[in-house]
Amino acid sequence: MYRFLLTPRWWGINVFVVLAIPFCIFMGSWQLGRFEDRVQDHHRATTQAETARHEPARPLGELLPVDKATVGKQATVSGRYAEQLLVPDRKLDDRQGYYVLTLLRTDTGRALPVVRGWLPGAPDPAKAPAPPAGEVTVTGALQASETPGDNGVSSRSGWPKGQTGAISAATLVNLVPYDVYDAWVTLNKGDSGMRAVPVSAPQNSGLDLKAFQNLGYTAEWFAFVGFVVFMWFRLLRREAELARDTELGLAPEGNEGEAAAGADAGQESRPSPSGV
Numbered sequence: 001m002y003r004f005l006l007t008p009r010w011w012g013i014n015v016f017v018v019l020a021i022p023f024c025i026f027m028g029s030w031q032l033g034r035f036e037d038r039v040q041d042h043h044r045a046t047t048q049a050e051t052a053r054h055e056p057a058r059p060l061g062e063l064l065p066v067d068k069a070t071v072g073k074q075a076t077v078s079g080r081y082a083e084q085l086l087v088p089d090r091k092l093d094d095r096q097g098y099y100v101l102t103l104l105r106t107d108t109g110r111a112l113p114v115v116r117g118w119l120p121g122a123p124d125p126a127k128a129p130a131p132p133a134g135e136v137t138v139t140g141a142l143q144a145s146e147t148p149g150d151n152g153v154s155s156r157s158g159w160p161k162g163q164t165g166a167i168s169a170a171t172l173v174n175l176v177p178y179d180v181y182d183a184w185v186t187l188n189k190g191d192s193g194m195r196a197v198p199v200s201a202p203q204n205s206g207l208d209l210k211a212f213q214n215l216g217y218t219a220e221w222f223a224f225v226g227f228v229v230f231m232w233f234r235l236l237r238r239e240a241e242l243a244r245d246t247e248l249g250l251a252p253e254g255n256e257g258e259a260a261a262g263a264d265a266g267q268e269s270r271p272s273p274s275g276v
Contacts, residue, residue: 003243004239013235021225024222024224025222028217028222031215031217032215035211039211041068042211052073052199053074053188056074057074057075057076058074060075063142065183066182066183072142072143072199074141074142075140075141077138077185078138079104079106079112079136081103081104081105083175083176084103084130084131085163085164085175086098086123086162087115088122088159092118096120099117099197100115100119101113101114101115101167101184102131103180104138105178111176113183114138114140115167115187116190116192116194117192117193118194129192129194131191138185140187140188141186141188142185143167143199145167145168145183145184146168147166148165153166169181169182186198
């Protein structure tokens with residue numbers, strides 16, 4: 001009854017199943033590994049942010065360029081405050097507000113973006129405290145440039161004058177007439193009564209949408225393994241039932257014709273008893 005498994009059609013089905021199952025298991029395991037790596041990165045970034053806050057501050061030049069090993073480290077730099085910008089659509093403790101971002105001109109000729117604090121409500125230049133005058137030395141947590149559309153950073157363009165959606169050299173260089181460091185600092189203590197902005201985890205190191213996409217893909221690949229096995233057993237059972245019904249003469253009309261044709265062919269190929 002199971003001789004149909006040796007037909008070319010079933011050879012193709014069996015080969016597909018044999019190849020599909022380990023492939024799906026491999027892809028599911030790979031996606032699960034990606035999710036676990038992101039969980040570990042998130043834990044490592046969280047731990048690093050806590051320990052870095054208690055480490056001695058180091059000169060900015062020793063921590064550049066910013067990477068996963070230096071993000072969140074305490075940096076110190078001297079200079080004079082220059083242009084001030086507001087960064088809208090930033091939440092703190094589930095409250096909507098904005099960052100007060102001031103560019104610190106250093107002796108190198110470049111400016112370091114410094115987030116001096118957070119204020120609630122809609123961006124209002126009149127409410128943003130003016131930066132201190134003269135030479136200042138600031139100390140804060142080093143942060144990597146933001147990418148619009150990632151980690152909650154707005155991808156909107158066309159901000160009003162005096163505002164910016166992302167804190168990055170690529171964005172700020174179009175707003176000020178001097179070079180900008182590809183990094184920024186958030187003060188440990190908010191300036192002029194503003195609330196300090198907490199350190200954010202580096203990009204691709206948190207439990208963001210991409211991490212849960214990896215977990216969803218893991219479930220899909222393993223579900224596909226079950227689907228392949230289920231469909232193979234379903235096809236096998238259906239084919240076996242048709243073969244059994246054909247032997248009992250209970251096959252549908254179309255199958256009866258095929259079965260009869262096969263039987264007639266067998267009769268014609270069988271030699272007669274007389275040998276004629």
